[in-house]
Amino acid sequence: MDSEPKKDIEVAPALIAVHPYQCSVAVAVGHHLRVFDLLAGSAVSLTDDSAAVPFHTDNIRAIRFGAKGKLFVSAGDDKTVKVWSTESWSCITSVSSEKRVSAVAISDDGTYVCFADKFGLVWVVDLDPPLRDKKPSPLLSHYCSIITSLEFSPDGRFILSADRDFKIRVTCFPEKPLNGAHQIQSFCLGHTEFVSCLAFVQALECPQGLLLSGSGDSTVRLWNVDSGALLDTCEVAIKAGLVESDGKAEEHDHAVTDLCTVLDGLLVAVAIQSLQGIILLSCNVSAKTLSVAKVVLMAGEAFVPTCLGSSPSTGKLWMVTGVSNLPGCNYPALARVRVISGIDVEQEPVVVGDDNIPGGEKLLETLQGNASVDDNTFLAAAEAVKTAMDHLLIKKQYPSANRESRKKCRNDRKLKG
Amino acid sequence: MSETEVNPTISKSTGLPRKRFYRARAHSNPLSDSHFPVSISPSHVDYSLHYPQLFLSSGQADSSKRIQFADVGCGFGGLLISLSTLFPETLMIGMELRDKVTEYVKERISSLRVANPGQYQNVSVVRTNSMKYIPNYFGKGQLSKMFFLFPDPHFKEKNHRRRVISPFLLDEYAYVLEVGGIIYTITDVEELGDWMKSCLENHPMFEALTEKELEADPVVKLLCSATEEGQKVARNGGQTFQAVFRRIVPSNQTS
Ligand SMILES: C[S@@+](CC[C@H](N)C(=O)[O-])C[C@H]1O[C@@H](n2cnc3c(N)ncnc32)[C@H](O)[C@@H]1O
Secondary structure, three states, rough: OOOOOOOOOOOOEEEEEEOOOOOEEEEEEEOOOEEEEEOOOOEEEOEOOOOOOOOOOEEEEEEOOOOOOOEEEEEEEOOOEEEEEEOOOOEEEEEEEEOOEEEEEOOOOOOEEEEEOOOOOOEEEEEOOOOOOEEOOOEHHHHHEEEEEHHHOOOEEOOOOOEEOOEEEEEEEOHHHHHHOOEEEEEEEEOOOEEEEEEEEEEEEEEEEEEEEEEEEOOOEEEEEEOEEEEEEOOHHHHHHOOOOOOOHHHHOOOOEEEEEHHHHEEEEEEEEEOOOOEEEEEEEOEEEEEEEEEOOOOOOOOOOOOEEOOOOOOOEEEEEEEEOOOOOOOOEEEEEEEEEEOOOOOEEEOOOHOOOHHHHHHHHHHOOOOOOOOOHHHHHHHHHHHHHHHOOOOOOOOHHHHHHHHHHOOHHHHHO | OOOOOOOOOOOOOOOEEEEHOOOOOOOOOOOOOOOOOOOHHHHHHOOOHHHHOOOOOOOOOOOOOOEEEEOOOOOHHHHHHHHHHHHOOEEEEEHHHHHHHHHHHHHHHHHHHHOOOOOOOEEEEEEOHHHHHHHEEEEEOOOOEEEEOOOOOOOOOHHHHHHOOOOHHHHHHHHEEEEEEEEEEEEEOOHHHHHHHHHHHHHOOOEEEEEEHHHHHHHHHHHOOOOOHHHHHHHHOOOOEEEEEEEEHHHOOOO
């Protein structure tokens, strides 16, 4: 895609996912998938006797638990989607994709797994009956744009897909998804850079939920998915004091990288590039507004989270920072896990010390690996993740002379000969 | 630009832009990334730029009128010019990927506006990749007609995803078309004609117009005669293959 020599190894951010009832926590770095059982207080050993290839062989790009917590999905650059039973932690289905996978979602009832490939196609797999190897069917497509996030609406009516072209598509999830999802409900348009993440907030007065999206434009936006109407925009980087309100040139430095609703959606945690901590937003569902409630900084440790996770109603936010294949680092799968607890509207959130973390030292050993590395390595890791993300998602405006030379170097032309 | 200025790209005798100054590469790759501004959303489309006489002050639309016809891959704009006078009350726009071709159409429209005061105010053109940005220009159910006239054939199987009519893109067209809205396609490439027709036939939100309906629709007659490409095909005595379908409510939604 680029004329500059492609780096041999691509770095991928560390990912975290928390079981909806906080039974377990999973971390993915590179091709490693690590799971800790919080109930048993021990590491989980995964089993995968898939006919083709067991486990993942390249960077994992997406992990998540199903809403009921029975299923777990992992997928990524090795073009495979693996569905795991969280009871046995064995791989129950392995799906091959034609392209690298960038996002996954599981329908509420656990019947369907959807995944997006790097060419903007979303595929669906029927898990009933649960066969070892399943063929995916095409569901919908964003025309040749990288899909960054997939999400079902809480009522299950819609599947949402966000892309690099600033776009969020809301599609009716049909009764027979294997025939494709043709009915578009709305487009949520307003971001001025790639959309990186989606999350829903729910409330009694609004059971269908309101959509939140984070973007490379350093904002978090609130949407009505039925109409696609933009309800509110929160300039999180400015509000958190990371940039001056006229700091346009630096816009890309503070892309929103992840969103995670905590406390049943009353508060939303936001991870931003270069921020050593998180921002807590509060969403007023009846007034349809977003505002910054608090900025929680990680005192005493350089920690820029690459991914957030939480189980509803616990008031705990799990964070991971790390990267696979950091150049010049001895550890190919670097990860550091931290927890913020006591997240509540009235309370003061606390960054939990390692000795008080749920699961204790064993959890940290399992999810982080045994590597002991200093802060600077983690900062370098966050920086590498940022560069990789910018590289992948930001639209480059090449000067026209440069564009001509790029054309000459294009791979698709070269391959023709 | 002042009108008295000599512009070599405008023909002195006809006052119309000369095509040779707007020659461009025959095909553009719709997959490559954009180097042109893209409207953030349909409400960001500045109607006062496109239809200055109908929308006087910028932004503040004193008219709530929206674009209703889209000519996708409009080329040199022949169809739009014909439609403009046939439907003087309807706002219409051409979408074209090639920069120079778009510039040509812009010039063509402004010359026509100067030469025919009060006319051609309802027609405009935008440079964009329709395959990526249709939803950035039109809202749900906004359009009543969409045109795909003599689109690039992209013969190779692996390039079929570059075709402007495809099962997935039809989802987006169904979204921007109102129920009852009509999609017009025509080509001189039989294989592409079959492809477009079968994509439309297999889509749950489109149904073919009947012979009778086709005959009654004055626009159908323009398909093979109004555009530059159509005229070229006609001159060479080529065959054409058309598919004209109506946007319907999918059967699982009717109650
Ligand atoms: C063969 S020409 C036909 C032009 C015109 N409709 C006619 O009948 O004379 C096809 C046109 O579609 C344009 N085109 C191709 N892909 C496009 C895209 N993705 N978005 C907008 N225009 C596109 C091409 O630049 C070209 O001008």
